[in-house]
Amino acid sequence: MKNRIISTGIVLARTDFQEADRILTLLTPDHGKLRVIAKGVRRQRSKLAGGIELFSVSDITVLPSRGELGTLISTRLQTHYASIVKDINRTMLGYDLLKRMNKLTEDAAGEEYFKLLKAAFEGLNNLELQIDLVELWFTMQLLKVTGHAPDLKTDDAGMQLEASKIYLFDFDAMAFKQQDVGPYQANHIKLMRLGYGTDSPEILKQVVGAGTLAPDVLSLTKNILKLHVRV
Known part of the structure; x- marks a missing residue:
């Protein structure tokens, strides 16, 4: 248990891998950016799927590895900013903010970047x-x-x-x-x-x-x- 990373994450990018897996780039407040593999997440009954939605904040547990990719072993959705996807302009801006943040931040990105993106989601989620x-x-x-x-x-x-x-x-x-x-x-x-x-x-x-x-x-x-x- 000691070597597991337990944190909060926002998905910056995701790529389908093999038949049912997905590679994710996560932004966290205390571990910078993490690249992980979510095994079997694209299967219909995957327990991981609900916690790695875009425009969401989730509790995550990652098992580090000696290679570049850790393994995502558990997720729990904290907040999903569902109103963002109700408006095409907000959705497109949301994607753009994720892309900018992913490009800008290094692996050791500080907590301020996580807080910034989370607050931006909250603003986009307010349709007024x-x-x-x-x-x-x-x-x-x-x-x-x-x-x-x-x-x-x-x-x-x-x-x-x-x-x-x-x-x-x-x-x-x-x-x-x-x-x-x-x-x-x-x-x-x-x-x-x-x-x-x-x-x-x-x-x-x-x-x-x-x-x-x-x-x-x-x-x-x-x-x-x-x-x-x-x-």
């Missing part, structure tokens, strides 16, 4: 929460945990950002630049500050006009992410 706000929050949090958050206190000249000013964004300085004409104003910056500072995408609704502001801010944060994190 605008999907752009969920993706915006996820993108900003990715920048934060990877150490690439922009300066949201001062501009490129070191001056305090002001509510009455208009700004462009300087990607080299990773800061806003004051201009007479530009796409970003106080509420855009407020939305970004809230996104970096909160642990749930639902809080973004507090910003007046958040739904209207989200596309512009999402485009900016995705460009920053592409430049610095390459996902």
Whole structure:
């Protein structure tokens, strides 16, 4: 029993293997990423199947091996975010978040990545929460945990950002630049500050006009992410 890994997992990727098995990549809060084989899971009465659904959080027990793949020996579903698959756009974004997280994280990924993905699922599962706000929050949090958050206190000249000013964004300085004409104003910056500072995408609704502001801010944060994190 001592060498078994008992943890909580989210399925990042899965591949069918042989007649009834499946190879899984799991993200855990305390063991990073695990690659395991779930033997016989595609058989109709498999006891493992219910605990390895996509968009779910499950208790898992893994028997490590000397090779690359451990063996998944038990699962128990904690939470299944079933509403995600009720909407095609939420489903597609959910797949995209899994793909990004799998590409970004190393085997020794920290607990913050697990918490981030779990909170994103909770946001996507809320059908009343605008999907752009969920993706915006996820993108900003990715920048934060990877150490690439922009300066949201001062501009490129070191001056305090002001509510009455208009700004462009300087990607080299990773800061806003004051201009007479530009796409970003106080509420855009407020939305970004809230996104970096909160642990749930639902809080973004507090910003007046958040739904209207989200596309512009999402485009900016995705460009920053592409430049610095390459996902």
